[in-house]
Amino acid sequence: MAAEVFNERGYDATSMEDLSAAAGISKSSFYHHVSGKEALLRGALERAVDGLFGVLSESPAQRGSPLARLRYIVRRQVEVLATELPFVTLLLRLRGNTETERWALERRRVFDQEITAIVREAMDTGEIDDGLEPARAARLLSGTVNSLIDWYRPDRVPLPELVADVERFVFEGLRSTR
Secondary structure (H helix, E strand, O other): OHHHHHHHHOOOOOOHHHHHHHHOOOHHHHHHHOOOHHHHHHHHHHHHHHHHHHHHHOHHHHOOOHHHHHHHHHHHHHHHHHHOHHHHHHHHOOOOOOHHHHHHHHHHHHHHHHHHHHHHHHHHOOOOOOOOOHHHHHHHHHHHHHHHHHOOOOOOOOHHHHHHHHHHHHHHOOOOOO
16 A cells, blocks of 8 residues: 555655545654665565565575576566556665665665676577667666556556566567468
């Protein structure tokens, strides 16, 4: 609930009164359950970050060829984004204005570094084209997935179809195979 309010109003513009109203409880009752909006922000961002790092710890993301690992990670990133949409949206819109936001941005950088290392490995093994700098290629991969927050709605595209479409687009491109 807090993530949706933060996404709608912006973190800085959201008051505890806004959050308590969205939860349907009084502001004093709300304070009984949470210490403040920064704690709510931290919880929401942890949910997004934990989801993404959870993908990296899964066996298929750690074993196999670099390309197979990348394909798996991209598929799972899409699934995490879709199932945790408000939380990942919040993570991707951060500006670094608070300590919690800076923490989350640092975690995103670490995630990006992990993806860059796998991209570099896939380039080194010849599984993917080495025409791009690995960090740029990793950012393009993540950028494709992250752009889903701007248009994806669960009621419009079934998740398995979305996952397959993103994987096909990222790893095969728009070129016709006919």
